[in-house]
Amino acid sequence: MEFLLSSLVLMPLAGALCIGVSPRRRPGLIKSMGLFFAVCQLGLALLLYIDFDPGISGMQFVERYAWIASMGLYFHLGVDGISLFLVLLTIVLTLLVMLADWPGVEAHLKEYTCAVLALSSALVAAFVALDLLLFYICCEASVLLISFLIGIGGRRRRIYASLHTALYSFAMGLPFLVALLYLADYHRQINGQFHFGVLQLYELTLPLEAQLWPLLAFFFYFAARLALFPLHTWLSTAQVAAPLPLTILLAGVALKVGGYGLLRFCLPLFPEAFYNWSAHIAALATVGIIYGALLAMVQDDLQKVVACASTSQMALVVLGIAALNLQGLQGSLIYMINHGVATAALLLIAGGLYRRFQTQELVRFGGLSQSMPLTAAFFLVALLAFVGLPGLGGFAGVLAILLGSYERFAAHAVMAVLAVILMAWRGADIFQHSMWGEKKATATDMGWRELGPVVSLLLISLWFGFYPGTLLQRTEGAVEQVLVRVGAEVQSEFVEGE
Amino acid sequence: MGNAFVWSAIYPELLLLGLILALLGLEAAFWPRRPAHNAGYLAVLGGLAALSLALMEWQRGETIWAFHGMLVTDSYSTFADIVLLGNAVLCILLSLQQPPRLGWNKGEFYILLLLSTLGMMLMASAADLLVVFLGFILMLVPLYPLAASARDSVFASEAGIKFFVVGTLSGLLLLYGTGLVYGAAGTTQLQLIGNMLRDAQLQGNDLLLAGAVLVLLGVACQLALVPFHMWAPDVYQGSPLPVTAFLATGPKIAAMVVLMRTISMAFTALQEVWQPLVWVLALTTIIGGNLLALHQRSIKRMLAYVSIGHGGYALLGFAVVNPQGVTGTLFYLCAYALTSVGIFAVLNIYRREDEVTMEIRHYRGLATCHPVLALALAFLMLSLAGLPPTAGFVGKFYVLSAVLEGGYAGLALIAALSSLPAVYCCGKVVVAMYMQQADEDAPSALLAPEPLAVLLLAVLAVLLLGLAPDALLNVVRSTVIAVV
Numbered sequence: 001m002e003f004l005l006s007s008l009v010l011m012p013l014a015g016a017l018c019i020g021v022s023p024r025r026r027p028g029l030i031k032s033m034g035l036f037f038a039v040c041q042l043g044l045a046l047l048l049y050i051d052f053d054p055g056i057s058g059m060q061f062v063e064r065y066a067w068i069a070s071m072g073l074y075f076h077l078g079v080d081g082i083s084l085f086l087v088l089l090t091i092v093l094t095l096l097v098m099l100a101d102w103p104g105v106e107a108h109l110k111e112y113t114c115a116v117l118a119l120s121s122a123l124v125a126a127f128v129a130l131d132l133l134l135f136y137i138c139c140e141a142s143v144l145l146i147s148f149l150i151g152i153g154g155r156r157r158r159i160y161a162s163l164h165t166a167l168y169s170f171a172m173g174l175p176f177l178v179a180l181l182y183l184a185d186y187h188r189q190i191n192g193q194f195h196f197g198v199l200q201l202y203e204l205t206l207p208l209e210a211q212l213w214p215l216l217a218f219f220f221y222f223a224a225r226l227a228l229f230p231l232h233t234w235l236s237t238a239q240v241a242a243p244l245p246l247t248i249l250l251a252g253v254a255l256k257v258g259g260y261g262l263l264r265f266c267l268p269l270f271p272e273a274f275y276n277w278s279a280h281i282a283a284l285a286t287v288g289i290i291y292g293a294l295l296a297m298v299q300d301d302l303q304k305v306v307a308c309a310s311t312s313q314m315a316l317v318v319l320g321i322a323a324l325n326l327q328g329l330q331g332s333l334i335y336m337i338n339h340g341v342a343t344a345a346l347l348l349i350a351g352g353l354y355r356r357f358q359t360q361e362l363v364r365f366g367g368l369s370q371s372m373p374l375t376a377a378f379f380l381v382a383l384l385a386f387v388g389l390p391g392l393g394g395f396a397g398v399l400a401i402l403l404g405s406y407e408r409f410a411a412h413a414v415m416a417v418l419a420v421i422l423m424a425w426r427g428a429d430i431f432q433h434s435m436w437g438e439k440k441a442t443a444t445d446m447g448w449r450e451l452g453p454v455v456s457l458l459l460i461s462l463w464f465g466f467y468p469g470t471l472l473q474r475t476e477g478a479v480e481q482v483l484v485r486v487g488a489e490v491q492s493e494f495v496e497g498e
Numbered sequence: 499m500g501n502a503f504v505w506s507a508i509y510p511e512l513l514l515l516g517l518i519l520a521l522l523g524l525e526a527a528f529w530p531r532r533p534a535h536n537a538g539y540l541a542v543l544g545g546l547a548a549l550s551l552a553l554m555e556w557q558r559g560e561t562i563w564a565f566h567g568m569l570v571t572d573s574y575s576t577f578a579d580i581v582l583l584g585n586a587v588l589c590i591l592l593s594l595q596q597p598p599r600l601g602w603n604k605g606e607f608y609i610l611l612l613l614s615t616l617g618m619m620l621m622a623s624a625a626d627l628l629v630v631f632l633g634f635i636l637m638l639v640p641l642y643p644l645a646a647s648a649r650d651s652v653f654a655s656e657a658g659i660k661f662f663v664v665g666t667l668s669g670l671l672l673l674y675g676t677g678l679v680y681g682a683a684g685t686t687q688l689q690l691i692g693n694m695l696r697d698a699q700l701q702g703n704d705l706l707l708a709g710a711v712l713v714l715l716g717v718a719c720q721l722a723l724v725p726f727h728m729w730a731p732d733v734y735q736g737s738p739l740p741v742t743a744f745l746a747t748g749p750k751i752a753a754m755v756v757l758m759r760t761i762s763m764a765f766t767a768l769q770e771v772w773q774p775l776v777w778v779l780a781l782t783t784i785i786g787g788n789l790l791a792l793h794q795r796s797i798k799r800m801l802a803y804v805s806i807g808h809g810g811y812a813l814l815g816f817a818v819v820n821p822q823g824v825t826g827t828l829f830y831l832c833a834y835a836l837t838s839v840g841i842f843a844v845l846n847i848y849r850r851e852d853e854v855t856m857e858i859r860h861y862r863g864l865a866t867c868h869p870v871l872a873l874a875l876a877f878l879m880l881s882l883a884g885l886p887p888t889a890g891f892v893g894k895f896y897v898l899s900a901v902l903e904g905g906y907a908g909l910a911l912i913a914a915l916s917s918l919p920a921v922y923c924c925g926k927v928v929v930a931m932y933m934q935q936a937d938e939d940a941p942s943a944l945l946a947p948e949p950l951a952v953l954l955l956a957v958l959a960v961l962l963l964g965l966a967p968d969a970l971l972n973v974v975r976s977t978v979i980a981v982v
Contacts, residue, residue, distance in 0.1 A: 024869070070971045071895060107866065111932070137886040144885065151933040159933050163925055170885075170921050174914040181895075181902045181910070194899075213907075 004051070005061050005077040005128050008044050008087070012037055012094075012121040016114040027109050031098075034113040038095040041120065045091040052084055057477025059130065059199070067134075072184055072195035076130040081478030082263055083127040085337045085471065090127065090253045093344050094120035096453045100245040100351065105153035112153055116246070119145040123253050127260060132180050132196040135265075136173070139225070139257060143169040146238070146246070146254060153243035161241030168234040172224040179217035183269070186210070202268050202485055211273035218266045219281070226258025226314040227307075229288035236299075239307035244351040247303065251310050251347065252340040259317045259336045263329065267321065268485040275324065275486070282322040282405065286412040288315030293419040297426050302350045302360040305430065306343065309386070309423055313339055319416060320401035323408050324486060330479045331400025334471045338393030338464055342385035345457040349379050352450050356443040362430060367439030375446045376435040378454050383431055385461045387424040393464035396471075504564035507571040508623070510552040510579055514616050517544035518609055525605040537605035538594045541612055545587040552579040561980075563625070567687050570625040574980035577973070578622035578755040581832055585747050586615040588839045588952050592846050593740035595946035607647060610640035611744060618752035625763070627676040627686040627713070630756055634672055634720070637752060638665040641745065645737045653854045657736025664729040668719030675712030679764075682706035688763040695767035710765045714772060717760075720753040721809045723779045724786035731794075734802035739853055742798060743842035746805050747835040750812070754831055758816050758824060762981040769819065776817040781912060783810030788919040795857045797927070801841065804882060804920050808834045814913055815897040823900035824978040829971060830897055833889035833963055837881040840956025843949045844875045850941040858926055863936025868943055872931045874957050881960045883924035884917055889963035896971075 015037030019030055053060060059078030067075045079087065097116055105112040119142055126138040143166060151162035183201055188194040190204065206214075220231065227235035235255070239247050267274050274281075292312025299305045313335070320332035352375065353368075354360050369376035381392075388394030398420060406413040464471060505512065521537055521544075561572040590608060617636030624630040642665065646658025676686055682705040683691045694700050715726070722730040734742045765772060787807030794800035812834070815827035848864065848871060850856055865872040881888035894917065901910040963970060 068892070068966065068968055070968050070975075071892065071899075108932070111865070140885060141887075144880075148928075148932070151929060159929055162933065163922065163929065166925060167918065167922060171915070171918055174918065175911055177895075178898060178902070178907065178910045178914050181899045182907055185899065185902045188903075 003063065004044065004048055005079060006063055006075070008041065008048065008091075009077070009121055009125045009128070011041050011044065012117040012124075015040075016117040016121075019110060019114050019117070022110075024110050027106070030110055030113050034117060035095075035098045037117055038091075038098040038120070041091050042095050045088050048079065049084070049088060052079070052474065054081075054474045054477070057081070057481050062130070064130075071133070072193070073133050074131045074195065074197060075134065076197055077125075077128045078130045079128050080481075081475040082260065082333060082482070084474060085333075086127045086253070086256055086260055086340075087124050089256070089337055089340045090120060090123045090249075093248050093252045093340065096344060096348065096457075097245040097249055099453060100248075100348070102153060102243045102245050104155065104243050108152040112149065112243075115145050115149050115152075116249075119149070119249065123249070123257065126257055130198050132183070132198055132201065132265065134196070135198075135261075136177060136180060140170065140173055142254060142257070143173075146242075146250060149246050150238060150242045153246070154241040155243070156241065157237070158241045161237045165234050165238045168224060168231070172221045172231070175217040176221035179214040182214055198265065204269075206270070208272050208276075211270040215266065215270040215273040215277065218261070218270070219277075222258040222261040222266060223318070224258070225261065226255045226317065227311045228258070228284065228315055228318055229291050229311065232288070232292070232311040235311060236304050236307040239303050240301065244347070244354055247306075247351075248344045248347050251306060252344045255310060255314055256336045256340060259314065259321070259332060262318065262321050263333065263479075263482060267324075268482055271486040278322045278324055279409070282319055282409045282412050285315045285318035285322060286409075286415050288312065289319065289416050289419045293422045293426075296423060300362050302353070302362060302430070302434075303347075305362075305426070306346060306350070306386075309426070310339070310343060312419060312423065316398070316401055316416060316420075319405050319409070319412060323401070323405040324483075325404050325407060326476075326479060326483060327400045327407075328404025329482060330472065330475055331397050331402075331404055333475050333479060334464070334468065335394065335397025335401055337471065338385070338388075338397050338461060341457050341461050341464070342382060342392070342394055345378075345382040345454050345461070346386050348450075348454045348457070349375060349382055349446075352446050357441060362434055365434035365441060366437050367435070368441065368443070369435040370439055371442040372445040374451060378451060378458065379435060380431055381458050382454065383427040385458065385465075387427040388420065389424070391462070391465045393461035393468075395465060396468040502566060504562055507562040507564040507569060510548045510555065510583070511616060511619050513548045513551055514544070514612060514619070517541070517548070518612050518616065521605065521609050521612070525609065535594060537608045538590055541590050541608040542587055545583055545590065545612070545615075549580060549583040549587065552576055552583060556580060567689065568626045568629050569620075569623050571623050572980045573977045574755075574759070575623035577828070577977040578751065579619050581751060581835065582615055582618045582622065582748060585751065585835050585839065586611060586744070588955070589740050589744040589748070591948045591952050592743055592839070592843055593738070594948045595944065596738075607644070610644050614638075614640040614644070614744075615748065618748055621752045621756040622759075624756060624759070625688050627679060627688065627760070627764075630713075630760060631669070631672050631676055633752075633756070634716075635669055637749060638669065638720075641665070641741075641749070644741045645733055645745065647741065648736070648738045651736065651854060653732075653736035654738075655736075657733045660729045661733045664719060664726075668716045668726075670716075671712050671719065672716030675709045675714075675716060678705050678709030678712065680709075682709060688760060691764040692766060695765070701767075707768065707771060710761075710768055710772065711775065713760060714757070714775065717753050717757045718779060720749050721757070721813065722750075722806050723809060723813065724783040724806065727783070727787065727806045730806055731799045731802040734805075735796060735798045735854060739842055739846045739849070743839050743846075746801070746838050746842075750805075750809055751831050751835060754809075754812055754816070754827065758827070758981050773817060773819065776813060777909070780810045780813040780817050781909065781916075783807065783813065784913055784916045785810075788916055788923075791923045792919050794923070795859070797845065797856050797858050797861070798853075800858065800923055801838070804923055805834070805838060807917070807920055808882075811894065811897055811913070811917075815900050818900050818904035818906070819982075820900060820904055821975070821978055821982045822903050823897070824982055825971065825974050826893065826896035826900045828974045828978065829967070830893035832970065832974075833881065833893040833960070836956050836959045836963070837878050837888075837890055840878045840953055840960065841875065841882065843953040843956060844871060844878070846949045847871065847945060847953065848941055848943045850939075856941070858930050859934075859937060860939070860941050861927060861930045862934040863940065864931040867936065867940075871943065874953055876928045876931060877957060878960060879924040879927050881964070883921040885921070887961070887964045889960045889967065892964055892967045
């Protein structure tokens with residue numbers, strides 16, 4: 001399996017090229033080609049999952065080719081426990097996006113299909129890139145594609161949302177790029193080589209005062225990517241405007257790039273500075289958790305509720321990472337994965353509702369369970385998975401994050417618990433008002449074609465809920481590696497601090 | 499210091515001069531009633547011949563001092579010649595097919611364009627301040643009528659007059675600076691001035707200092723650096739599209755090349771004086787140009803402001819004074835020239851008869867009626883905005899990494915963040931093409947083979963330089979030895 005990762009990355013690109021040269025007048029052909037490549041990618045991803053060795057904590061399936069030597073850019077890929085499930089999540093959700101119909105893009109179906117495939121490729125590449133510059137390029141490409149997709153297929157205020165999303169990310173990305181160059185230049189001064197390989201940059205021990213501003217550049221870039229307060233405003237704009245299938249990839253995967261970046265780059269590259277600043281980061285995260293939950297309480301559009309709740313939940317991920325212990329880090333990771341699964345299920349149902357009512361405003365729904373009993377049942381399960389009920393996937397993650405952060409930031413953790421409870425209440429509230437209560441609307445129930453993807457996602461969530469070992473076993477080694485890199489110094493300080 | 503007449507040092511220039519004279523004769527005597535294409539195609543062929551001579555010169559890789567040290571032909575000047583000639587050929591190709599009603603592309607159009615190119619090549623190999631001035635004027639004077647060549651339009655007259663005034667002013671600054679330097683050093687030869695400064699004969703000479711600064715400012719006018727930029731948008735807007743393409747690229751490259759040569763050969767020792775000045779100019783240009791581009795509705799004016807900002811980036815690389823930076827500057831200029839010419843090719847293909855009033859909104863819906871054209875323009879806009887995977891990104895990356903290598907992290911941050919408005923401006927064009935419905939008064943496409951060929955070439959080159967820039971970077975790196 002020598003070229004497994006590069007074929008995972010390049011296959012959708014090849015698909016996009018094939019679709020790019022196929023005739024525009026045959027939408028059926030374009031759709032089935034898109035689906036074909038998504039299925040092929042899923043097949044490769046299953047191979048990756050099977051061949052992945054949980055016993056190895058380092059990088060697997062490593063590939064490294066010089067790309068642009070004079071820029072220090074290598075096509076350097078590898079996968080470990082941190083990235084494995086995020087890659088799988090991306091690929092599964094891409095397939096769901098391909099399956100979903102979206103009437104808004106008929107005029108641009110070719111561009112739409114190409115862009116979704118390319119987006120999948122960019123996101124997978126971002127998760128497996130072991131070269132920081134490659135990671136940056138893939139991240140920016142993914143944002144570009146997302147805003148392009150919002151622009152061509154979106155709903156109201158799509159152009160505003162498209163530019164907003166792109167500029168937000170580029171504005172945060174430029175300091176990130178400068179910080180990358182700074183790191184590479186530092187590496188050149190020490191080792192004589194100008195390059196961006198993460199594994200080599202890990203070995204650098206920057207002096208504390210030199211860590212601070214790159215840390216901030218990195219942190220705010222990732223914070224913007226995972227919509228952490230106060231950099232969260234783009235998310236609800238984008239979620240409300242994006243074509244519905246895309247919202248699945250947006251909330252399900254694109255946000256996770258930020259959390260992944262914190263785990264993979266921010267923490268191991270600037271351990272001391274991160275440790276020094278972790279109290280501030282935790283405070284910011286706590287504000288984000290509560291603020292997002294409060295926002296979710298008052299939004300009346302289902303899509304916005306999901307966006308605001310996601311803001312809060314991603315802030316929870318940041319809190320877990322700021323805890324700087326195994327529980328916190330691992331909890332954050334598995335929470336991100338479960339959040340992706342649950343959000344996708346919820347958004348699929350929300351999309352079904354939108355198709356029937358042309359709206360997602362909650363006041364317009366009511367008593368839907370009478371005409372749509374199946375939808376109501378799965379909507380309930382999806383909501384429960386989303387808010388992290390025991391027995392479903394989200395719970396293990398939330399619990400680990402809260403336990404982990406309680407060790408270091410007890411007050412923050414308590415407030416986070418309140419926010420989690422608040423959101424569970426909001427979930428129940430939404431269900432009650434839309435599915436039960438006064439009958440305001442009727443529609444045909446969702447068929448198995450629509451519910452099939454939802455059910456399969458919920459089964460995955462259920463599996464992770466009952467056997468979190470599937471996740472824990474594969475992620476533990478890699479997360480421990482991160483903690484080892486954070487260093488003995490930090491840990492000893494940490495013990496003293498207790 | 500070189501022999502008197504080493505003709506072999508200037509073979510490409512001589513060929514170009516011969517071509518110009520031949521065209522002039524043919525135009526006057528034999529072709530007055532023939533379509534202008536003939537002259538155009540001959541100019542393209544001649545340009546390509548000169549280009550191949552320059553390539554052969556490049557392969558020999560010699561450094562020749564000629565004409566009593568007035569000219570120097572080395573890999574640096576040859577590289578610049580190749581870029582300038584290539585650029586001129588592309589711009590001539592663009593101008594071949596024009597709507598017949600406009601009728602400005604008569605035979606003399608090509609003669610003037612080649613004459614201006616000759617001036618630029620002279621600048622590239624100048625080793626004496628007087629030759630710099632000569633080249634400068636030879637470059638500028640033919641550009642005045644070119645800028646005003648769309649004669650029925652009032653904007654064209656405005657462009658011509660403004661360009662004439664600013665060109666004359668910058669020429670005067672340059673000449674006055676040269677005079678002051680001569681007064682202080684007793685020579686105008688760059689190498690000799692540099693030697694004197696190094697030997698501390700002229701340390702602390704205020705006259706020389708004033709002269710050097712005036713030379714810098716004269717060139718800055720042509721680079722359209724803020725605050726000497728006001729002419730550029732008006733001139734770009736009023737000129738016919740191929741001339742705009744030429745104005746936006748050729749003079750910028752030539753001015754940058756001559757600036758780097760002059761400063762590094764003669765005024766290296768005054769670094770603590772000119773370096774802060776160059777820093778300030780570069781940063782104000784990047785910030786000012788990009789911010790001013792934000793509110794432009796006319797696509798030509800928007801491109802003008804964005805290209806002002808690009809001039810600032812190119813200067814930034816030089817401001818660091820290390821080989822990495824100069825390499826970055828030269829690469830940046832190549833990437834920028836290819837991108838600009840490609841964009842102007844699209845503008846030339848998809849156009850209204852009255853090109854002065856072309857606005858960004860006229861590009862609405864281009865993706866539905868001409869998807870390939872829209873894709874090409876979107877890709878070139880990515881490059882102009884400096885996003886991967888394009889040549890523009892590699893250029894920006896290289897310049898920024900040179901700035902960091904020089905130890906100026908804060909300045910790199912400012913420069914990087916200042917490119918955000920440019921991203922927005924280029925984004926607006928993509929938004930118009932892909933996300934908005936076409937207006938009633940949408941332009942029509944003029945699908946002639948020449949501009950399409952230029953577009954294809956530009957897109958391929960930008961993609962190639964974006965994905966595999968190593969070949970060009972290595973070439974550039976070996977040329978900059980001459981100036982660092």
